[in-house]
Amino acid sequence: MIETTLCFPLRDGGDDGDDVLLIEKRRGLGEGWYNGPGGKLESGETPQECAVRETREEVGLEVRDLEKAGELTFLLDGEEHTRCHVYRTRSVTGEPSASAEADPEWVPVDDVPYDRMWDDDHLWLPGVLEGATVVGEFRFEGGEPLDEAEFVAHDLEWDVPLGNGS
Numbered sequence: 325m326i327e328t329t330l331c332f333p334l335r336d337g338g339d340d341g342d343d344v345l346l347i348e349k350r351r352g353l354g355e356g357w358y359n360g361p362g363g364k365l366e367s368g369e370t371p372q373e374c375a376v377r378e379t380r381e382e383v384g385l386e387v388r389d390l391e392k393a394g395e396l397t398f399l400l401d402g403e404e405h406t407r408c409h410v411y412r413t414r415s416v417t418g419e420p421s422a423s424a425e426a427d428p429e430w431v432p433v434d435d436v437p438y439d440r441m442w443d444d445d446h447l448w449l450p451g452v453l454e455g456a457t458v459v460g461e462f463r464f465e466g467g468e469p470l471d472e473a474e475f476v477a478h479d480l481e482w483d484v485p486l487g488n489g490s
């Protein structure tokens with residue numbers, strides 16, 4: 325199973341509420357869709373270290389004090405395919421810049437483009453951006469690659485105590 329992370333940096337957007345830093349993925353799994361910065365764990369790395377590194381590499385932001393917000397398992401044709409550790413943080417330094425992997429954009433939390441994201445994201449990301457914790461299982465069918473498979477079922481549990489994945 326592939327271990328991955330997602331990080332959702334947040335900032336105060338004034339009268340319009342919070343903004344979240346999203347990327348438009350430029351290549352690889354989920355190309356052309358919006359998501360948080362993130363990716364696969366490297367050897368010897370903790371999930372939290374991976375989320376910090378991927379955010380730095382993809383969008384040039386330094387994030388600290390990450391809060392574990394979700395633990396998601398994506399199954400493909402009945403087999404566990406990817407586990408994703410989801411973080412959020414308000415400790416963000418720097419200005420986002422594009423990379424070969426990602427085009428970053430601060431987006432009001434109320435305007436997250438769920439129609440341009442993975443089909444499951446609208447089920448769990450709103451709660452994560454509001455401060456909840458979630459454990460979820462999402463079933464896809466139709467073979468590799470995962471981003472061309474059909475999303476068929478899910479199971480969610482909210483307000484589950486999660487470690488910080490450090």
Ligand SMILES: Nc1ncnc2c1[nH]c(=O)n2[C@H]1C[C@H](O)[C@@H](COP(=O)(O)OP(=O)(O)OP(=O)(O)O)O1
Nearest residue numbers: 328329330351352353354362363364406408442444
């Ligand atoms: N269903 C769903 N919803 C939301 N996010 C995801 C999924 N499935 C996923 O795999 N993901 C996330 C998990 C990862 O953060 C990214 C996939 O990115 P990455 O692992 O970097 O994929 P590639 O770009 O193909 O890998 P590299 O070879 O470039 O490391 O999506």
